[in-house]
Amino acid sequence: MESIAKYAIVFPGQGSQEVGMGRDFYDKYEASRSAFEEADDALGFSLSEIIFGGPDDELVKTAVTQPAILVTSIAALRAAEAELGRPLSPYCYAGHSLGEYTALVASGALSLRDATVLVHRRGALMQEAVPLGDGAMSAILGLDMATVRSICSESSQGEVCSPANVNAPNQIVISGNAGAVKRAGAAAKERGAAKVIPLKVSAPFHCALMRPAADRLRDEFAALSWKTPSAPIIANADASPKRSIDSIRTALYDQTYSPVLWSDGVTAMSDAGVGLFVEMGPGSVLTGLIKRIVKGVKTASVSKVGDIKAMADFLGRSAVNES
Numbered sequence: 529m530e531s532i533a534k535y536a537i538v539f540p541g542q543g544s545q546e547v548g549m550g551r552d553f554y555d556k557y558e559a560s561r562s563a564f565e566e567a568d569d570a571l572g573f574s575l576s577e578i579i580f581g582g583p584d585d586e587l588v589k590t591a592v593t594q595p596a597i598l599v600t601s602i603a604a605l606r607a608a609e610a611e612l613g614r615p616l617s618p619y620c621y622a623g624h625s626l627g628e629y630t631a632l633v634a635s636g637a638l639s640l641r642d643a644t645v646l647v648h649r650r651g652a653l654m655q656e657a658v659p660l661g662d663g664a665m666s667a668i669l670g671l672d673m674a675t676v677r678s679i680c681s682e683s684s685q686g687e688v689c690s691p692a693n694v695n696a697p698n699q700i701v702i703s704g705n706a707g708a709v710k711r712a713g714a715a716a717k718e719r720g721a722a723k724v725i726p727l728k729v730s731a732p733f734h735c736a737l738m739r740p741a742a743d744r745l746r747d748e749f750a751a752l753s754w755k756t757p758s759a760p761i762i763a764n765a766d767a768s769p770k771r772s773i774d775s776i777r778t779a780l781y782d783q784t785y786s787p788v789l790w791s792d793g794v795t796a797m798s799d800a801g802v803g804l805f806v807e808m809g810p811g812s813v814l815t816g817l818i819k820r821i822v823k824g825v826k827t828a829s830v831s832k833v834g835d836i837k838a839m840a841d842f843l844g845r846s847a848v849n850e851s
Contacts, residue, residue, distance in 0.1 A: 540626075
């Protein structure tokens with residue numbers, strides 16, 4: 529098998545959730561089961577019951593979705609490590625939006641308990657920042673960043689409208705006041721967008737309307753116990769590696785109301801020599817995006833027990849430099 533000089537572990541964000549996710553990890557691996565139990569205990573209610581049994585309208589609530597995806601992703605990572613019989617030591621970690629918090633747990637910068645409570649709080653603060661229905665998000669496919677920025681500026685008309693997620697070349701999500709986002713969507717179609725897809729979200733994430741949530745989260749960050757991560761975290765806010773606690777907290781604050789520069793982050797990891805991206809957690813959205821962003825890298829997705837053995841065999845046989 530071709531050797532891989534460096535690998536990265538990446539974690540999905542909100543939108544990848546589904547009822548029943550992670551149940552097979554829970555049933556098979558003690559390490560995964562303990563992750564769900566720890567999250568339940570930290571929150572004071574049975575998050576795992578909602579994850580495994582729904583109902584869906586409860587799971588999709590932002591304050592529930594965020595800790596649910598985080599703990600399921602950590603359960604996937606712990607299952608992979610149990611199968612390998614050793615901790616995974618990637619060159620770096622990254623996560624899409626919420627997934628950046630999961631990356632902090634995986635790297636040891638935050639405990640699972642603290643992170644679970646923090647993202648539960650994050651979800652609630654994001655929901656509270658903008659009344660339901662006042663904000664919106666839409667995905668614009670087929671236009672570049674400069675064009676989307678111009679459209680947002682022209683469409684804002686005194687309201688907020690800006691790029692929120694730069695997911696891949698020509699796949700950009702915009703966010704802001706509902707009227708402005710609707711105007712921008714119409715303008716994007718006129719400018720030749722292949723598709724404009726309104727997203728089913730409960731709040732307009734990663735735009736200036738989230739600034740109040742960011743300010744309150746900064747106080748939450750200060751109250752937590754932090755450790756230096758075992759490997760760099762590639763930040764959403766500026767697509768650069770973070771190791772110091774101060775830089776990590778600043779990056780988390782910024783990403784609350786700033787665009788998620790996922791495409792830039794993946795490109796930076798690839799340019800640094802990362803040849804394998806392993807997505808841990810529900811779904812495989814990031815795996816698909818990574819294939820569109822950089823060519824020639826290897827990808828793997830671990831979202832269920834059936835993926836674990838192949839991933840463990842792959843890492844076990846590969847000459848991976850984990851330093």
